[in-house]
Amino acid sequence: MKPIALTVSVAFLAATAAAADMTGKEVFDRHCVHCHGPGNEATGTLQLARTRGEDKALLTERDDLPAVYIQMIVRQGLKAMPAFVPSDLTDAQLKALTDYLTQ
Amino acid sequence: MAEPLPPGVSADRMAETLERFGQIVGKEWVFTGEQTASYHDPYPISNDDARYRAHAAVAPASVEQVQEIVKAANASGVPLWPVSRGKNFAYGGAAPVLSGSIVLDMSRMNRILEVNEKFGYALVEPGVSYFDLYNYLQANGLKLWLDVPDPGWGSVMGNALDHGVGYTPYGDHFMMQCGMEVVLANGDVVRTGMGAMPGNNTWQLFKYGFGPYVDGLFSQSNFGIVTKMGIWLMPEPAGYRPYMITFEREDDIAEVIEILRPLRLNNVIQNAATIRSLVLDAAISSTRSQYYSRTGPIPDSVARKIMADQDIGMWNFCGALYGPPPIIDALWTVIRDAFAKVPGAKFYFPEDRKRRPDILIHRAETMRGVPKLTEFNFLNWAGGGGHIGFSPVSPTTGTDALKQYRMVSGRVREYGFDYMGLLAIGFRELHHVTVIVYDKTNTDERRRLDECFNLLVKEAAAEGYGEYRTHIQYMDAIAGTYKWNDNALLKMHQTIKDALDPKGILAPGKSGIWPKHLRDGRQA
Numbered sequence: 001m002k003p004i005a006l007t008v009s010v011a012f013l014a015a016t017a018a019a020a021d022m023t024g025k026e027v028f029d030r031h032c033v034h035c036h037g038p039g040n041e042a043t044g045t046l047q048l049a050r051t052r053g054e055d056k057a058l059l060t061e062r063d064d065l066p067a068v069y070i071q072m073i074v075r076q077g078l079k080a081m082p083a084f085v086p087s088d089l090t091d092a093q094l095k096a097l098t099d100y101l102t103q
Numbered sequence: 104m105a106e107p108l109p110p111g112v113s114a115d116r117m118a119e120t121l122e123r124f125g126q127i128v129g130k131e132w133v134f135t136g137e138q139t140a141s142y143h144d145p146y147p148i149s150n151d152d153a154r155y156r157a158h159a160a161v162a163p164a165s166v167e168q169v170q171e172i173v174k175a176a177n178a179s180g181v182p183l184w185p186v187s188r189g190k191n192f193a194y195g196g197a198a199p200v201l202s203g204s205i206v207l208d209m210s211r212m213n214r215i216l217e218v219n220e221k222f223g224y225a226l227v228e229p230g231v232s233y234f235d236l237y238n239y240l241q242a243n244g245l246k247l248w249l250d251v252p253d254p255g256w257g258s259v260m261g262n263a264l265d266h267g268v269g270y271t272p273y274g275d276h277f278m279m280q281c282g283m284e285v286v287l288a289n290g291d292v293v294r295t296g297m298g299a300m301p302g303n304n305t306w307q308l309f310k311y312g313f314g315p316y317v318d319g320l321f322s323q324s325n326f327g328i329v330t331k332m333g334i335w336l337m338p339e340p341a342g343y344r345p346y347m348i349t350f351e352r353e354d355d356i357a358e359v360i361e362i363l364r365p366l367r368l369n370n371v372i373q374n375a376a377t378i379r380s381l382v383l384d385a386a387i388s389s390t391r392s393q394y395y396s397r398t399g400p401i402p403d404s405v406a407r408k409i410m411a412d413q414d415i416g417m418w419n420f421c422g423a424l425y426g427p428p429p430i431i432d433a434l435w436t437v438i439r440d441a442f443a444k445v446p447g448a449k450f451y452f453p454e455d456r457k458r459r460p461d462i463l464i465h466r467a468e469t470m471r472g473v474p475k476l477t478e479f480n481f482l483n484w485a486g487g488g489g490h491i492g493f494s495p496v497s498p499t500t501g502t503d504a505l506k507q508y509r510m511v512s513g514r515v516r517e518y519g520f521d522y523m524g525l526l527a528i529g530f531r532e533l534h535h536v537t538v539i540v541y542d543k544t545n546t547d548e549r550r551r552l553d554e555c556f557n558l559l560v561k562e563a564a565a566e567g568y569g570e571y572r573t574h575i576q577y578m579d580a581i582a583g584t585y586k587w588n589d590n591a592l593l594k595m596h597q598t599i600k601d602a603l604d605p606k607g608i609l610a611p612g613k614s615g616i617w618p619k620h621l622r623d624g625r626q627a
Contacts, residue, residue, distance in 0.1 A: 034234075034255070034476040040459045041477040050390065050483075076140050079488030079543070080479060082192055083141035086134055087162035088210040088230075 024100020109203030187261030195575035200612030255474020274375020307333035349416030357501030487542025582615020
């Protein structure tokens with residue numbers, strides 16, 4: 001890598017959040033929150049409110065989602081939601097995510 | 104169903120190849136069987152489930168691993184389908200054109216290698232998403248803005264390589280690309296432009312280097328695997344003012360485009376602005392069933408009701424101004440006065456918009472490079488989740504815009520879909536992107552969509568309009584429309600393909616370019 005003064009450049013930055021030891025909340029915040037977070041623009045939250053009701057709109061507030069169901073939807077997608085590949089969201093991270101959502 | 108094998112590859116040879124891939128990257132990064140489900144096209148159109156299916160996927164973590172994978176694929180003849188992050192969702196996602204291909208999933212190569220604030224650029228690997236780069240700039244307080252497409256989870260590199268566009272003055276992403284590192288089909292690594300010169304320090308500053316400029320050969324192509332790419336970033340401006348101008352009638356688009364062309368050519372309109380249709384914008388915050396319960400396209404009376412409810416127009420022009428406030432004030436005066444000539448035009452700033460969610464509030468973020476996924480709301484317009492983009496290019500003239508609109512909206516509505524289109528404004532051309540939202544679980548709707556799409560391609564070509572980008576299912580059809588002088592361009596692509604990738608292991612069928620052994624029976 002070419003040498004450039006550190007005042008203007010940061011070289012060889014760390015990999016982006018690829019750690020295998022992410023917590024379930026960290027996985028949710030990285031991969032899920034943009035569609036399933038709170039707020040009036042989150043696609044998944046809006047659609048779940050329309051189709052399942054307001055009380056089932058936020059995944060983090062639900063207690064009726066089995067881990068195996070969450071894992072299937074993440075890996076296969078559902079309607080508008082595409083699947084997540086195992087290189088980007090690993091099986092270990094998926095386990096952490098489901099633990100977080102089903103705790 | 105069992106995952107398919109590519110033509111001419113036995114099950115044994117495939118198994119040996121996957122074994123070798125496992126030795127290169129580690130077995131846990133080779134995905135087979137049920138694990139390939141997440142690599143399927145999430146929004147399929149074909150009703151033949153055997154089409155566009157990967158056999159497996161392999162995810163390398165380094166350039167050296169990519170080189171070894173390519174060498175192994177060359178030895179076995181197993182085709183690879185490289186994807187950066189595989190999130191090119193309206194165009195096939197991570198799925199290959201040729202069934203049985205192995206997806207070369209570059210998601211793990213996700214390092215931001217350099218960000219240079221002084222010169223305004225980043226050097227990234229394929230797996231870096233817009234969210235990743237944005238978060239990095241924010242965390243480090245760097246005064247640089249991204250340019251983002253609508254979905255922020257895609258690859259910075261992948262979007263540029265597929266000629267994606269965004270919404271700031273840096274909206275033409277491939278124009279803002281500078282310098283590449285590419286693994287060729289024989290495993291050699293090439294750096295383009297100034298990167299070819301040892302010790303040079305302008306790889307991300309000057310595109311052309313010396314001799315032929317080759318970076319374009321690696322966009323929308325299957326001539327190599329890009330492993331590093333420079334992307335220019337916009338210095339944070341001294342001021343920012345997003346705005347929206349709405350227009351009431353469908354035919355206003357002709358006058359609007361005539362007004363817009365000189366403003367864009369002269370950089371009075373500074374950004375890659377968009378003019379968006381009623382239903383596309385309404386779908387950001389509402390669903391079809393809230394307004395209309397019958398099948399078929401919504402009638403005009405319903406369109407008027409949506410306009411009134413959401414305070415939007417039949418067309419909505421979202422733009423933004425950037426720079427010192429006095430310059431913004433002067434530019435806005437010119438823009439406002441120009442569009443005030445259109446009867447019924449209304450002018451808005453974000454503070455004028457009270458409804459939530461709101462299209463200008465949303466656009467105000469994307470036009471300053473904030474990555475989001477809000478745009479995915481439109482997938483729920485009709486409830487079935489599927490979408491595809493039909494994206495012909497035309498000159499920036501009112502005549503062409505109106506003609507395009509009538510051609511495409513007429514056909515789309517004839518086939519029972521609502522027209523959801525936008526005109527992305529380049530300096531001299533329009534990308535007319537029509538999103539067709541469909542029920543991906545409905546086989547009849549998929550069949551109708553396929554028939555409609557093929558007709559759109561054919562009719563556009565007959566009028567001289569070509570698509571700039573497409574779904575994997577239509578790559579042959581669209582490549583076939585670029586056929587001047589007995590398919591001379593496609594023949595040249597094939598000549599390059601045969602020279603750089605004689606065994607045809609890289610992305611067979613990408614952009615209609617097939618290797619020699621799979622070319623029989625296809626055009627040219």
